[in-house]
Amino acid sequence: MSDSRVSSVIQEWGSSYPGQAHGQVLGSSNQAAPAAPMSPLDMMSYSPCQDRQQMMGLPYLSYTTSCLSNTSSSGGQNHHQTTSQQDFSPFLLPSLRAPVAKRTISKDSAEYRLRRERNNIAVRKSRDKARRRVLLTQQRALQLQEENQKLQVKVGQLSQELDTLRHILSQRHLPGSDEPGL
Amino acid sequence: MSDSRVSSVIQEWGSSYPGQAHGQVLGSSNQAAPAAPMSPLDMMSYSPCQDRQQMMGLPYLSYTTSCLSNTSSSGGQNHHQTTSQQDFSPFLLPSLRAPVAKRTISKDSAEYRLRRERNNIAVRKSRDKARRRVLLTQQRALQLQEENQKLQVKVGQLSQELDTLRHILSQRHLPGSDEPGL
DNA sequence: CCTGATTGCGCAATCA
DNA sequence: CTGATTGCGCAATCAG
Structure with a gap:
């Protein structure tokens, strides 16, 4: 690196990017975004935020979703998906009801x-x-x-x-x- | 790393760990390794190694593998797996044949x-x-x-x-x- | 409500 | 062979 005397650090933080030749050499429908330079602000505003609910691959509340016509699709991992059960979500306060029961979207659509x-x-x-x-x-x-x-x-x-x-x-x-x- | 005046940096590099309170609060068969302190040497010996072959979710050579009794299992993503095709691997030089055609292991075993x-x-x-x-x-x-x-x-x-x-x-x-x- | 960005997870290939 | 890494896709969630 170029250092004139004893005070040329923290350069290229928000301006230049050394490698930028990262993986992204896949063969599966790879649109490959041109790797935008990423604003310097984005660099610092990074906090993991570990206080998440964290309940992914588990039922947790029978989560009504009437949409599982998983035909010929890839069918991800062992995720939930229950069938036939009334949805009282609209009648409960937002803080009390289950995850809202999103818009039904079949996996083969x-x-x-x-x-x-x-x-x-x-x-x-x-x-x-x-x-x-x-x-x-x-x-x-x-x-x-x-x-x-x-x-x-x-x-x-x-x-x-x-x-x-x-x-x-x-x-x-x-x-x-x-x-x-x- | 003894310093008496203006040189007390790089401490706790291989000794102490601040947070250590990471996610890992899942409910799916979570054995949760006790987060071993990780030796200080492991910290530095980290190079991404981007020159990999990188051919995962794609056929790439018809890859003979006669093992897909995917029943009731989770059945990952859209990965390859062709059926009924002779395996000439044993008759080809290691440098010419396909990826070896590993030991057949059914997904529900x-x-x-x-x-x-x-x-x-x-x-x-x-x-x-x-x-x-x-x-x-x-x-x-x-x-x-x-x-x-x-x-x-x-x-x-x-x-x-x-x-x-x-x-x-x-x-x-x-x-x-x-x-x-x- | 929708869309892109993040993030934890499991899978499979590969490395060590 | 076994554990460690790593890229990927999925789904949940966050952020606008």
């Missing part, structure tokens, strides 16, 4: 596939972004570490130089202290 | 589920580790940044002090240079 494909693209994009973010953080840490070592060396040099000058001055003060200037 | 479950556990563990690694890298970068600012301030102070002493010395040298001491 064109819309379903369209949504899935779009989400897959979004997921790839998001993960690519995350990967780049991690790489940048790693590089930033390395740069800062180098920078730090240089700065510490410099501090050591300056301190020693100061000690030398102080010693010289003290010597000169001993015999004839004629100058009033400090 | 107990062994399959056992392997899957073990892998799922390993995956969770690995991802947890990766998450912690990322968090640590982020914190390290922040610490290094603070440290850097302090060091730069210190360098500025020392430089100024040096200038002052140099000025004083030059003043003393002008009038009577009687002392031979350097």
